Amino acid sequence: MRQSYSQFIDQIKQGNSFSGKERNCAFLNLGNSKFANVSSISGLDFIDDARGLAVTDWDLDGDVDLIFANRTAPQLRFLQNDYPGGHGFVSFQLVGKSSNRDGVGARVTVTLPDKTSMTKTLRAGSGFLSQSSKRLSFGLGATGQDKIAVRVDWPSGQVQNFPAVEPGHHYRITEEADPLEIVDRQKELATALAPGPIPNAGNPGTVSAVCYPRMRLPVTPVTLENQSPKPLTFRSRYTLVNLWASWCNPCLSELKEFANQYEELKKLDLQIIALSTDGADGKSTTQADAARAATKLALPFPWGTVDRSWLDKLTLLRGELFGLKQPFPMPTSILVDEKGDMRAFYLGVVNVAELKRDMQKLDRQDEAIRNQLTSLSGHWISVPSTIDYLKFASVFKTHGYSEDAAQYDRLAGGQKARQYYNQALQSMEAGQMQMAESQLREAIKLDDSFAPAHLVLGNLLMQLASRSSAGGQKQALDMALREYQKTRELDPENFDALVGLGNVMIQQRQTDQAVEPLEAALVVKPDAWQVRVLLGRLLINNKELGKGVDQRDQAMQSSSENGEVAAAYGSALMQLGRYPQALKVLRTAVDKKPDDPRMARLLADSLLANGDFKSARMRYASALANNRRDVDSMLRLAWIMAVSPDPSLQDPAAALRYSQQAVSAGSNGTAARQTLAAALAAGGQFPRAMQQQAAAMQLIPRQSSQFQAANRRLDLYREGKSYQQSKTDPVPFFPQ
């Protein structure tokens, strides 16, 4: 039985119809549990291979229209109901409250003036692969304008009754709410839709198809210009394997055209190999005919002949790849790359301009190729698939082509690794991390040179590291590092691997070493501003301030619209003491993200650094108003009130209060103590000021510019003077 079944399938694969050209049916309910066949006079008996059928009163004219989805052309039929019978209608759109919002499962019963009823249930999904409208439409027959009674049984168990409803309207019924709302179409359609189906686009000329996923060409033994048969090899970037025959006139004109354009095609690194099927295709011509035709054409590119078995293999191939187990038409050309992978098929005469365009398209990333396999583009959700080489190995084995079977078996080995890899991606998505890890390790075991598996395993280990205990974390990081290194070995310009390396090293606190891979990553992707920001931070941490700022500058250039980048750049500029520039950048940052308190603080700091005490004071005050515990703003506010040269901003008492508050809130660093000292000095309490200042200076390394600035202030206090900051003061603007 299994065999007869698969033989039957084979018949279909060879292009046989099966219950084809059947006409759709329509049965008219005669009201007595009998139906009349009205398939034709209803206008529904299209000969399509129909599949889906959805029902909707599309135009809200009171009768229901139909939409068919077909396998055959046209794939879509919108059938508007033109029934002229003068029957009444009413329709309901349901809004559930206690019940589900869509009202699915609600039963609506309409009772006509003659006391007969009809009931409909709202469903989501019915028929086959189809969903009809959620508007429940009722035909009312010849009831005239008499009112009808409507009852709704909601899934919640609630019942609503509307004893007198005017027919001829579309209503919305909301559970637990009265009354009915009329939601008729606001305007009549300005112009009725014109009749006419989508025209059948008919039989196309040349069919061109991208070979995706790519697949190795079957072994192709050819006899090139009277040499002995040997398998084809591919040395050019692309080779166009062209099938022709001396009896095929379009083939000969095509060859002529190839010959004319050959020089130009060679410049694109395209080779042409013309393979004649004469003597192998069952026609009466012979290889000698092919030789005569080739001589006459004076082909500038290699040509040869193939045998029957190769054509047979191509037929198998077509059956598997395109679901049509028939010989390819003549001419057919296959575009093959230097690996011997098929990349495109041309069934019919090749348009050379199109061929050139295709070669360009095929040079794009796989993802881009995949997103536009036909003239129609879109996007994929599932991960890219690969050719199922195991299947081809089995097909070719069954038909006695052991050499091809061996080739595909070999390719399947590497592919199995890719299968594990794809499964791992799905496992990760489903949150099954341990499963993913073991699948990735299987993939690597099968094919250690499969870079993506190493990369993803690295990423996975990083994720695991972030969740594990300290010991586990160290181990996971070490393993991740190895995976990234391996990825880099296999694929030196793999951006993700380089960034991954940098990340691991940062986590391992090897910040010096992390710089190198991140810099390498930026060579691959100069626009990656996140990496620049990260690298900038790293360099600044590593005391390579200038370089760090430089990175952030570049990040800013490649992503000027990004507030985060601007903030990072601004803060780097601040650390470098380039205050005016920092102010400018930070203003942009705050513009981008006006509600971000961190950026607001940075901006206030830069205002302070630029000596704009007034604006700075305002910003700190408002930050403090937003957050009473904002110690940093508290201290800076106190600082401004103590040291501002502008008398209107001075307030020694408040300065003292704020700085004491900050200190009692636990802030006992040098900045807090120096601020307290400045406030004390401003209020004339010099001994206490000196005491605080001296204590603060214990915390600062001697020799630093910070220390010198602090020392100068201590001298002032000693002299019984308070400190007033001026714009010309050397850095820093605020005790650090």
Place this chain on the structure above:
Amino acid sequence: MQLNSLHPESACRSALPRLSTQSGQAPPRATLYLLACLLICLIGPGCSGEQKEKAPSSANDEPAEKITADLSSDTNFDQLAYVESFERAASGQLKKITEWIETGREKPDLLDSISSENYRAANIDPGQLHIQRDAGFRVGNLPKRPTSSPDLPAETGESDSLVNTWNQLLSPLAEPTGQSPAEQRVKFKITRVQLEEPPAKTSAIVSVFARYNNGFSAEVNATLQIAWQVKAGDAKPLIQSITIDDFETAHYESAEGVTFTDRTLDLIGREPGLVNQFSHGTEYWLSRLMQGDYAGHFGLAVGDINGDGRDDIYVCQPAGLPNRLLVQREDGRVEDQSATSGLDILDQTRSALFFDMDNDGDQDLLVAAASFLLLYENEGQAKLKLRSKLFEARSAYSLSAADYDNDGDLDIHACGYAAFFGAGPFPFAYPFHDANNGGRNVLYQNDGKGNFLDVTNSVGLDENNSRFSMASAWEDYDLDGDLDLYVANDFGRNSLFQNDQGQFRDVAKDQEVEDQSFGMSVDWSDVNRDGTPDLYVSNMFSSAGNRVSFQSGYMSRQPELQSRVQYMARGNSLFLGGKERFEDISIPSNTWMGRWAWSSKFVDFDNDGWDDVVVANGYLTRQVPDDL
């Protein structure tokens, strides 16, 4: 039944009994032969009689080994082959009638050439037509007459001319003012062949349609018993008598001539991308894509995605072609918002479902892709965001949503069809008439916020849950306040899962709605307006299956199995609810012959308050026009 993506197997090389060509006709073409073989094989090893299938242990209690062993001994393959070759010959003769009608009935020679010298048939008087209904559509029937009666009714008289008989049969197609038809179509299907005792008889369904330029159209649908004179040698059979089994005529009159008019081009015409995509069939795209699935099982969903009160359409497409979101504009035409909505998915997707998953008042979308369901959340203005993938339902076909646990949110049921995940061999349905080795259907419970949990097993739905399910639909058939679920299965029996406060139990057998056939589609409605839900299930009608399975030489010692196969080839089923059990009225209601049916819906298309039935059908129209 669906037959796609099968793993290639070696061709059938077993010793099939050779078809004899006793009638002198050319042997039936390979496909026809294979179909017969397939039907023979429905139960048992068929063409490989001696090679027993290793049957997977299945839940059903049929002794599979025993059946396979028995088949070849009680099936007369020679008889079946003769039947099929006779059908070819008879169909060839009936084509002459088609040609005679379609050429304006002006070539009587065509009929004379297929008529026996002693042709005789009872007169058919259109005056006997009993008008059953006279509003909008007009329908008339001849009262059914016993086919076994050898006596022709005396009062009607006799005709000795095939031309006369056919003119009588076609007289209801005449336009009242005598116009000539602008279009005529004829289709014969031979559904029974009786060759065991003379005369040879065939039962044929004939449909004739005529359309006139003034908006009048008419069709005749009849089942005819045709008796043939079979001569020795290569001579073709000749018609010697025609009796009517069933006869029905229907008229329609309106400006357009038919009820429904195709206005798709204007609907989508402003979107050249849509026109390009849909003006080609999936075969066209298949020849450009290595992803294709020639069975073409791609559906559609209607829903109001932007809440403007007008329905929109989402069309599912094969792998490599973008799905399309057609948003209705104020003028009733559509705008292609596939890309802007984020729904131009290239993955193979079979179906989709609009529903409000989180009760926030807008329509979210569920899409059945090959390896998972995609759950899209509506973010307003017809922008959707992929929120999650549901991995339990793979290779899903039809989707449906209902609040099975009455907790105020919509839960999802997905039909898993086959346990086939894109690689490796396609699972082979076994046994064909009662397969339970398909993919798993999944019921997802909604937590109210659009998070879904597979509760299939805990609610009792894992019973009969791997039966190659094509479609499911919810209805509270027992009117106890919770929704029950009917599941239509390919290759065997269907399920009616009765919901008792959130726990399900398959009651299809008790309710007599197992409908053991090739279930493709299910819909519910109250067709007889008695207040209880009725059920329509679509299946595959097969002429060849009918011809073969009714032969005495087909499984002659297993009448129970024979009648089961006969049932499987019967066609669609209409079950009336409301009594203790459902009542099968498929045959008397005349709703069974839906051909190879797919989505089939109750639709009151003439707004008379009685739900009519529309059937989408046709399996594979490919390059070789071998219409079985």
